[in-house]
Amino acid sequence: MRLRKKPWIDDALPEVRDQYIYLDRLDRFKGHWRDQFQGRELCLEIGSGKGAFITGMAVLHPEKAFIGVETQIGVAYYPARKAKDEGLTNLRMLCGDAACLEDWFEPGEVRTLYLNFSDPWPKKRHAKRRLTYRDFLKRYALILKEGGEIRFKTDNKDLFDFSIEEFKAMGWELSHVTYDLHAAPVAGDVETEYEEKFSRKGNPVCRLVARRP
Numbered sequence: 001m002r003l004r005k006k007p008w009i010d011d012a013l014p015e016v017r018d019q020y021i022y023l024d025r026l027d028r029f030k031g032h033w034r035d036q037f038q039g040r041e042l043c044l045e046i047g048s049g050k051g052a053f054i055t056g057m058a059v060l061h062p063e064k065a066f067i068g069v070e071t072q073i074g075v076a077y078y079p080a081r082k083a084k085d086e087g088l089t090n091l092r093m094l095c096g097d098a099a100c101l102e103d104w105f106e107p108g109e110v111r112t113l114y115l116n117f118s119d120p121w122p123k124k125r126h127a128k129r130r131l132t133y134r135d136f137l138k139r140y141a142l143i144l145k146e147g148g149e150i151r152f153k154t155d156n157k158d159l160f161d162f163s164i165e166e167f168k169a170m171g172w173e174l175s176h177v178t179y180d181l182h183a184a185p186v187a188g189d190v191e192t193e194y195e196e197k198f199s200r201k202g203n204p205v206c207r208l209v210a211r212r213p
């Protein structure tokens with residue numbers, strides 16, 4: 001997601017900073033995230049964008065806590081704003097790079113991790129940047145608890161097939177693998193911005209669930 005510089009962001013941020021969005025000291029609650037959310041189980045979304053999915057999930061599942069990780073402050077701001085405006089106590093945003101997840105979460109702290117429409121990085125020499133590259137899967141395996149899962153959606157078939165190979169190579173158990181999610185939608189799921197945009201263009205959406213090795 002490319003963005004122009006948003007001049008208003010510096011003025012708007014203080015209203016949500018350190019309450020709904022963290023920009024620094026992202027390790028401040030390492031090992032204590034669940035205390036922040038009255039013991040609710042923790043779900044992460046990596047690359048939340050403007051947050052249609054994570055805010056929708058937070059409303060739909062008040063018994064769970066949702067943390068969005070997003071590198072770009074210009075988009076990470078939106079779900080934080082919505083959490084404040086709608087009084088969502090089960091949603092926070094971390095503005096940072098998922099490559100640092102182990103610095104922010106203790107092993108086993110997270111129950112479910114969502115990857116939605118992650119950047120495909122189509123060039124082979126950029127494969128290591130894909131969020132389903134094996135080095136990322138190792139990080140996810142560390143912070144997920146036993147039995148924890150990744151739920152992954154994308155319209156990019158090449159990224160999907162690459163990801164299946166990576167998951168298998170790293171010993172993850174795959175289930176609910178589909179190349180056309182919308183033919184049989186999953187209950188309790190929420191459409192993302194990209195999902196709405198690309199499925200409207202006619203692209204089928206792929207989805208899988210991967211259980212931690």
Ligand code: SAH
Pocket residue numbers: 001046047048049050051069070071072075096097098099116117118119192193194195
């Ligand atoms: N999930 C949203 C947005 C998808 S675009 C949707 O489905 O609509 C991918 C998003 O991932 C972008 O906003 C990008 O800034 C973010 N992103 C890419 N690499 C990341 C990383 N390493 N850590 C955190 N966020 C990342």
